[in-house]
Amino acid sequence: MELYLKVRLARSEGMSQRDLARHFNISRDSVRKMLAFSSPPGYRRTKEIKRPKLDGFTEIIDGxxxxxxxxxxxxxxxxxxxxxxxxxxxEFTGGYTIIKDYVRQRERRTREMFVPLAHPPGHAQADFGEALVVIGGVEQKAHFFVLDLPHSDAYFVRAYPAATAEAWMDGHVHAFAFFGGVPLSVLYDNDRCLVSKIQPDGTRVRATLFSGLLSHYLFRDRYGRPGKGNDKGNVEGMVGYVRRNHMVPIPHFPDWESFNTYLEEQCRARQTDTLRGHTETIGARVQRDLAEMRPLPAAPFEACAQASGRVSSQSLVRYGTNDYSVPVAYGHQDVWVRAYVDQVVIGCRGDVIARHPRCYAREDMVFDPIHYLPLIERKINALDQAAPLAGWDLPKEFDTLRRLMEARMLKIGRREYVQVLRLLETFGMDELHAAVKQALKMGAVGFDAVKHLVLCQVEKRPPRLDLDVYPYLPRARVETTSAASYMSLMSEAAK
Structure with a gap:
């Protein structure tokens, strides 16, 4: 620039181009360029680069x-x-460098460009992310639902064992309750839990459960292009933010509920932040979102998948790839199944007949031992080999009760032990456990005695055991005093 200035000043004072070239020891072409431009224009290519060794091969590379x-x-x-x-x-004879330069230039020409987007208040974007967590001492993958409000940058996150359709619906229900309103629209990718098919004209065929959610909350669903995450870049970025800030280091929680309580607290805490480029906090800006959002309906959506089935000969009902038990009284009957994110509810006609924790393994069997006790009472020889009873963690007093009953009554004692277990159909484990301990302490080893004791606990009255009614209870013989015997003793004492 200093030389440019000197040459241009000398020319303005009347020095010719020939004299300028001689005085500054530069070529006349350089003088003409300095006079034509007020600052160095840089190198400017006027002809295409010639790559004679690459000619004829560019079509192959492009293909x-x-x-x-x-x-x-x-x-x-x-x-x-x-x-x-x-x-x-x-038979290419050129070097690697010209190939590398051509590929780089081609990628630069074909690289996608993006339009800056504006985000009016009241609209949302939703997606799922993944991260490792430790729940109940077991390291596993958490699938976390994120709903983001791009206008205010407020978000809600909730974690699940799997990104199922029920998890998608449950995430919406909790997110809408968290914000206290329903967005006007939500932007998604084309997840199969939401979209069962994309028509040739681009319209989406919604999944049945998702259609029910839309009908309940009345918001508009929008979708990005398949495979184009940048169409919903705000929530994509928020998924990464949640993973980096809330899941590093790996979170340790006793159960999913406590983990989700922690995540909800983090969502609330972030609303006090003021982001770069804004003068208001997230909480202040989210008020504009809430002003545009729809009010919540009177009741939340029931986020569960529904199916029908038939009870098998082993009193099992299949949902997904897993089998869940029901009481044996409903064998071979038609039932309905409602699968929530945390439990599976099975019913017959208008009655709920079984509830189980949701199993996310594959080809597993989930038993409730109480469901099989009526059948085991009839088929008592299956007691020790019954799979539903394997691993049933009963208090040690139950094992003591069984040994005493079998020792006194043999096979009848085993059947009475199962009858004692069947009291769990009516009473809680704590009540029955207390009754069993009291029966062992009193030496009243029998079903009728245990039943009497547990009823007395429930009704809060003292137990009164009649030995004539309970023939298997230990007997105590008390002799009555004879007056004649007493008088003979007195006569002997007088001597």
């Missing part, structure tokens, strides 16, 4: 790179691999 668009990103051609294939398959 390979176009085919790569249909393949996974990690299995696409690199410049090095293109150079190797050209040499071995097409």
């Amino acid at each position: 390979w790179l176009e085919e790569d668009r249909k393949l996974p990103r990690k299995q696409r051609h690199t410049a090095k691999r293109i150079h190797e294939r050209l040499r071995t398959e097409h």
Whole structure:
């Protein structure tokens, strides 16, 4: 720039271009350029770069790179691999550098451009992310639902064992309750839990459960292009933010509920932040979102998948890939199933007949031992081999009661022990356990005695055991005093 200034000043004072070139020891072409531009224009290419060794091979390279668009990103051609294939398959004699430069320039020309988007208040974006967590001492993958309000940058997150359709619906229900309103629209990707099919004209065929959610809350669903996460870039970025800030280091919680309570607290705490480029806090800006959102309906949506089934000969009902037990009295009957994120409810006609914790394993059996006790009472020889009873963690007093009953009554004692267990159909484990301990202490080893004791506990009255009614209870014989015997003793004492 200093030389530019001197040359241009000398020319303005009348020095010719020939004299300028001689005085500053530069060429006349340089003088003309300095006079034409007030500052150095830099190098300007006027002709296309000639690559004689690459001529005839660019069409081959373009074809390979176009085919790569249909393949996974990690299995696409690199410049090095293109150079190797050209040499071995097409007798290419050029170097690696011209291939690398051509591929780089081609990618730069075909790189996608984006339009800056405005986000009016009242609209949302939703997605799922994944992260490792430790729940109940077991390391596992958490699938966390994120609903983001792009206008205010407020968000809600909730974690689940799996990203099922029920988890999608449950996430919406909790997110709407968290914000206290329903967004005007929510932008999604084309997850199969939401979209069962994309028509040739681009319209989506919604999944049945998702259609029910839309009908309940009355918001508009919008979708990005398949495979284009940047169409909902705000929530994509929020998924990464949640993973980096709330799940590093790996979270340790006793159960999913406590983990989700922690996540909800973090969502509330962030609303006090003021982000770069804004003068208001997130909490202040979210008020504009809430002003545009719809009010919540009178009752929340029941976020569960519904199915029908038939009870098998082993008193099992299949949902997904897992089998859940029901009472044996409902064998071979038609039932309905409602699957929530945390439990599976099974009913017959208008009655709920079984509830189980939701199992996310595959090809597993979930038993409730109480369901099989009536059948085991009739088939008492199956007591020790019954799979539903395997691993049933009963208090140690129950094992003591069984040994005493079998020792006194043999096979009848085993059947009475099962009858004692069947009291769990009516009473709680704590009540029955207390009655069993009291029966052992009193030596009243029998079903009728245990039943009497547990009823007395429930009704809060003292127990009164009649030995004539309970023939298997231990007997105590008390002799009555004879007056004649007493008088003979007195006469002997007088002597």
